[in-house]
Amino acid sequence: MESRIERLCIDRGLKMTGQRRVIARVLSEAEDHPDVEELYRRATSLDSRISVATVYRTVRLLEEKGILERRDFGGGRARYEASEHGHHYHLIDIDTGKVIEFEDEEHERLMRQIATRLGFDLVSHRMELFARKRNEDAATVSAAGIAAGPEPEPAAARRFPVEKRFGGRGR
Amino acid sequence: MESRIERLCIDRGLKMTGQRRVIARVLSEAEDHPDVEELYRRATSLDSRISVATVYRTVRLLEEKGILERRDFGGGRARYEASEHGHHYHLIDIDTGKVIEFEDEEHERLMRQIATRLGFDLVSHRMELFARKRNEDAATVSAAGIAAGPEPEPAAARRFPVEKRFGGRGR
DNA sequence: CTATCTGCAAATGATTTGCCCACAT
């Protein structure tokens, strides 16, 4: 009943309102990297008395509290994931928008070493790989975006192949 | 008289207008990673008959042509740099917004290897280090943002220490 | 009870675009 993230919120002394509880639950159950729009969709499907503004406010609050981590996978909107999924990196399939996580022990050490060499203390770092599934069958050239497998990633994915380009802030 | 980037534009058959020539020159002479606002400032100081819209259009065009590369250093606006500065990475001083470039031969190979292991072909990748200058004297705790050294990076830098937070698209 | 939250709508800021005129080729 009490989601993992709700627990974290309570521990940090956050006032738990109905909408926060729902959002916390949605975040706790998320296995992907939803953007605000998607979080809003999932949250309202559980309790319609939630507005996007609240999702934005909550997501920001949780990020400041270190419970959530904001990601930028190039789709134009921020994506979120619970902090305690451990340190890992992301590889984004540029044809489907699907995100794959992977670890690499060597990296953090290497980056820290580089920062040190430059006279700095590493505070945080970011690394994303944009790649395309290796030619498996043969027919996948322009058909890729159409028949891609399951789509764990929400809306944003659909805009990936086409590389949306208009209004608002781009890319 | 003919800037390095103007040359590239001509080679790719782009129609060279007065404003493009100026923007190309500004880009060719840039030693930092200016955002559109800064490019606009520099361009208009050479020829006032240029609008921001044109800078945006040009910068996007050059990016599509592979002449420019767009960067995101977390300031909320895109930063640009000529492609042919060779492959390198960036370390952003989170107190001053200053950007330091560094190389790391090992990285690309390592990333490509990871992508391959996951069944993908690496198309592009991104990596940024956010760090803080290692404690030199002692007095640098909250005074940092005030007395930072030279500021090769434009406007955006000033908003870094405070971690701007309002309106528009944030962070 | 009171500080904090929420919904709603309006505001923001970066970036794009429609329209019509100017210009490079």
Next chain:
DNA sequence: ATGTGGGCAAATCATTTGCAGATAG
């Protein structure tokens, strides 16, 4: 000449915020 580029202002989009009412502790 003619398709392409530019200025200006309006449009977009993700995100934030002011305000008045709701609510947790």
